[in-house]
Amino acid sequence: MFKGKEPMSNEQEKVTGTEDFQSSTVADPYDLMKPLSTSIDENINRMKDTLKGDNTVIYRWMGNKHMDSFRACLVFIYGMVDNEDINDNLVTPIMQADLSELPQDTFLERVMNTIINNMDVKRCLYMDTVLQSLFQGETLLFIDGQEQALIIRSKALLLRQITEPEFEKVMEGPREGFNEYLAVNLSLVRRKLKSPDLKFKFKVLGRHSRTNVCLCYMETLVNDKVLGELENRLDKIDVDAMTGSNVIAENIKDAPLSVFATIGSTERPDVVVSKVMEGRIVLIIDGTSKALWLPFIFLENFHTAEDYYTEFYFSSINRLLRIISAAITVTAPAVYLAALTYHQEMIPTTLLVSIYSARQGVPFPAVLEVLLLMFSFDLVREASARIPSAMGQSLSIVGTLILGQAAVEAKFFSSLVVIIAALTGITGLMVPKLKGVYIIIRTLLILVTSILGLYGFAFGIIVLFIHLFSIRSLGVPYMMGIGSIKPEDIKDTVVRAPWWYMNTRPKMFMGKESRRQSMDSRKGKSRL
Amino acid sequence: MNYKRVCCLWLIFIYLFTFIFLSGCWNYREIEDLSIVTGAAVDKEDDQFRLTVEIVNIEGGSNAKVASSIITSYGATMFEASRNAINILGKRLYWSHTTLIVLSEQIAKEGLVPVLDWLARDPEIRQTLNIVVSKEKTAHEIFHLPHPVFNVISFDLDNIFQNQGSVSKTPDGEEWKVLKNLATPGLDLVLPVALLFMSEGQLIPTFSGTAVFKKDRLKGYLSPDETRIFMFIKDEIKTGLLTNNVIQEDVPVKVTLEIIDNKTKMKPVIKGENIVMRISTITNVSIAEIEGRALDTGEEGSMELAGQFEDMLQEDIKNLVMHVQKEFGCDIFGFGNAIRMEYPDVWKEIESDWDRLFQSIEVVTESQVHIENTALSSKPIIVRD
Incomplete structure (x- = not known):
């Protein structure tokens, strides 16, 4: 037979x-x-x-x-x-x-x-x-x-272990992260949120890949309009293969050409749970460990899961540090350049003299020097990301010795610009998600500054802020929480308020139920 | 392409074009193409300005050391002299970090305005720069000798100005104040005086005393001690020392008081035809030094001590005013200005005759010295047989 x-x-x-x-x-x-x-x-x-x-x-x-x-x-x-x-x-x-x-x-x-x-x-x-x-x-x-x-049903579950996500490590708090298998990821979320309100709605995307995409949301918290809009956008996606979450992110972004990400991404189930509980919608995609959430606001770039697990003073300090470091990494080279080439009277005399002595014999104009050094820093950064770890050591020798020391001794760069580049580099690594944004804005600011000095710099910053204030994430203003002085609007933005104070959900994402906990949630500990 | 969009693009283009090409300050310059002027001296030689500038100079290779060089250039005007320096240095002089300008006695006698105008007009020069008169024969010799401690003489001289608060023996010479003083009626200008001072067999530049001006022309000098009294009258004293011989049981004992703060009030009083200036000082001090034994610093003793200082201060003030009235006839104390503020109508009448009136104006003084503490010792050192 x-x-x-x-x-x-x-x-x-x-x-x-x-x-x-x-x-x-x-x-x-x-x-x-x-x-x-x-x-x-x-x-x-x-x-x-x-x-x-x-x-x-x-x-x-x-x-x-x-x-x-x-x-x-x-x-x-x-x-x-x-x-x-x-x-x-x-x-x-x-x-x-x-x-x-x-x-x-x-x-x-x-x-x-x-x-x-x-x-x-x-x-x-x-x-x-x-x-x-x-x-x-x-x-x-x-x-x-x-x-x-x-x-x-006879699937063999050949999975990657549930490990801590490399880019979202925490010192305190849960250490599990998503893997590439949708069912496992959903189970991780479900285990943390045992409510019938939590909905998992599937969509199949990708002509050939037929990838399962799951929309997670709390039915009583989500804004139905926002949910409808998201589903509309997802339905319009027509790609042949859904190779990763970024395919969705770029296709449904509100400002498709903006350098800023208007969609959040995470590999942590606990983050997904907290976002869902604020009335947002999370997309978990089969075949990738990165889940997306919307709407997403600018300040969330500076939030980490850790902030919610450590004491609120400390996490507020850390958030401020991240924001300050973002400001430094974007502006430091441009301000240095402006002061050095246009506004020498702005530099304190002793510093001016030391810069003056460091610049003696340097062959390049200051703009080119700054741009070259930024460029070489990014070379080292990208190379170290791509290089197999066994070869990492040779890279660090080349990077530090040749770029750092030899170049200064050979009077190729002045020592101060190396310090500026190092400062820029370190502060730029504080929020890895934004590193691409940093490079672009920093370079643009250097260019406008080289043409117009501080005037150009101010102009660049104004344009940047106009852009930031004009974009939206799924209809929610991207800069939400900035410019408000009401305590309830800023409780979880630049700083993190104590848990007992966060009684209401953020208004903008809010669908139906705004109360997060009873107003008297402190009762448990304060009345002994 | 619709009409709106074309308009929008054109607007953006015009905007970018104007802001790049028509904006005011197109002054990209590399720092190493400048020579940073730290200080300058101005002399006059045969109708030409002789500009002597101290510029920052870098010595040595990898372990670069900051030093200074002295460059001289000539020009019919200040600005021309400054630009002529390019012929020597190959770089433009950069004035934004200049801390002081020393003027020769000759320039001060002939009038400050030819120099001041450029200082006030040039955008690079700071308004906080100090203008100083040289008591030496020329101004440039202040810079010419190597300083035993500092590489850059101007920085050293600037430090002297910065810390003048605890000495109070040199007045301020900041450019904006000079310009303001010149423009105020009933107030004549004073400037600090620079000279060379012998220390360890070496001449070192320093400041000492005051140059007194009538309008913008030099009239004479006040000594450092007179300067301190002058600053008492002007209420410009911050801290400083008061030294006096106190008679204790017929033996003079040297006592030094440190001024904690001082408040001086100058009030014109009209008595019939005469105008009397009432100068009252209230000084809080602490006892800094007593070079003698058995001086009572208790409550009564302090009162007596303070009384002797009050007398001294009143005497000094009167003497100084008289000295200035007789010797220079310049109203450097601002008596005229005080009258102008208090009695504008009277001032209008006497303004034209003020130069003469000033010399005969009477001064009434009133001083209070409060000893607040005696520092670490409550009693003088006790020596027993």
């Missing part, structure tokens, strides 16, 4: 193989929409036809000990299924059980309910659904004479 089929399928492959070049790799959608037939040969041939060239698909023909006329075929993808599970719970029962006793009219149902030893079995009528299940690692069972195929 098997031998008879095997050469035939091989022949068929040979015959159709020549057409491979002309026919598109996507099967005709109309063909896939057609229902399955009752003939197992026809169904299997259709599958082989669709999947020609894919040798990972295994067709396992089976008979039954007690019923000679029984023919069935298991179809699965090698490597995506749990082999033992299939052997013990599918192949063995179907071959060994006395199928001849089963009534013909409800045969499939009986097989499904009494023979197959698996927790999740579905019936399916259409080819495309069958194929989708196959690609997700499920096993298909075709039985001769039945026009429905059975889809049996």
Whole structure:
């Protein structure tokens, strides 16, 4: 029985193989929409036809000990299924059980309910659904004479460990991070939020990749308009493969050309939970460990998960440090340049004299010097990000010795500009998410400053702020929380207020329920 | 392309064009192309200004040391002399960090205005720069000798000005104050005096005393001690010392008081035809030094001590005013200005005759000295047989 089929399928492959070049790799959608037939040969041939060239698909023909006329075929993808599970719970029962006793009219149902030893079995009528299940690692069972195929869950969970995300490390607080498997990620969120209000809504994106994207939100907290708008935007995405969360982020961004990210991203389930509890919507995407959240405001760039786990004074100080460092890294080279080339009277005399002595014999004008050094710093930064860690040491030797010391001694750069570059570099690493933004704004500011001095610098800063204040994230002003002096608006922006003070959710994201906790939440500890 | 968009693009273009090409201050300059002037001396030689500038100079290779060089250039005007320095240095003089300008006695006698105008007009020069008159023969010799301690003489001289508060023997010579004084009626100008001072067999530049001006012309000098009294009258004293011989049981004992603060009030009083200036000082002091034994610094003793100082201060003030009236006839104390403030109508009448009136004006003084503490010792040192 098997031998008879095997050469035939091989022949068929040979015959159709020549057409491979002309026919598109996507099967005709109309063909896939057609229902399955009752003939197992026809169904299997259709599958082989669709999947020609894919040798990972295994067709396992089976008979039954007690019923000679029984023919069935298991179809699965090698490597995506749990082999033992299939052997013990599918192949063995179907071959060994006395199928001849089963009534013909409800045969499939009986097989499904009494023979197959698996927790999740579905019936399916259409080819495309069958194929989708196959690609997700499920096993298909075709039985001769039945026009429905059975889809049996047999996924092998080959996962990366749940580890702490490299870029969002905390000293205190939970250390779990997402991996690339959607179901696991959702379970991590669900475990922290055991409320029926938490909804997971799926969407399938990507013409070919058919990636599952899950919208997580609290039904009672989310703003329905915002949710509707997000779903609209997601529906409009038409890409062939969803390779990472950034594909979505760039496609649904409010200001597509802005250098600023208007969509937050995280690898931490605890962050997802806290965002969801503020009435925001989180997108968890299969195949990537980065979840996205919207709406996202500017100041959140400077927030870390750690802020909420450490004492509020300390986390406020840290936030301020991050904001100050952002200001320094963006402006330091430009201000240095302005003072040095336009406003020498602004520099204290002793400092001026020391700069003057350091600049003696330096061949480049100050602008070029600053730009070159910034450029070489970014070279080192990008190289160290790409380089295998075994070679990292040679990079640091080259970076520090050649760029730092030798260049100054050879009078290639003046020592002060190296100090400025070092300051810029260190402060620029404080918020890794913004490093791209920093480079662009810093360079632009250096350029305008070199043309117009502090006047140009001020102009650049004004343009930057106009831009920042004009963009939105899913309808919410990006600079929300800046410029307000009401304590309730700034409780979780530049500083973090104590938990007992954060009684209401941020107004802008708020859907229905604004109260976060009772106004008297301090009661527990204050009245002894 | 719709009309609005074209308009918008044009506006942006015009905006960018004007702000890049038509903005005022197009002065990109590399720092090493400047020579930083720290101080300057101005002399007059045959109708030409001789400008002597001290500029920052870097000595040595990798361990660069900051030093100064002296450059001289000539010009018919100050600005020309400054620009002529390019012929020597190859770099433009940069005046924004200049701390002082020394004028020769000759220039001071002939009038300050030819020099002051450029100082006031040039955008690079700071209004806080000190203008000083040289008591030496020329102004440039202040800079010419190597200083035993400092590499840059102007920085040293500037430090002297910065710390003048605890000596009070040199008046202020900041440019903006000079200009203000010149423009105030009933007030004549004073400037600090620079000279060379012999120390360890070496001549060192320093400040000492006051140059007294009538309008913008030099009339004479006050000694450092007179300067201190002058600053008492002007209420410009911050801290400083008062030294006096106190008669204790017929033996003079030298006592030094340190001034904690001082408040001087100058009030013109019209008595019939005469105008009397009432100068009252209230000085809080602490005892800094007593060079003698058995001086009572208790409550009664302090009162007596303070009384002797009060007398001394009143005497000194009267003497100084008289000296200035007789010797120079310049109203450096601002008596005229005080009258102008208090009695504007009277001032209008006497303004034209003020130069003569000033010399005969009577001064009434009233001084109070409060000894607040005796520093660490409550009694003089006790020596027993």
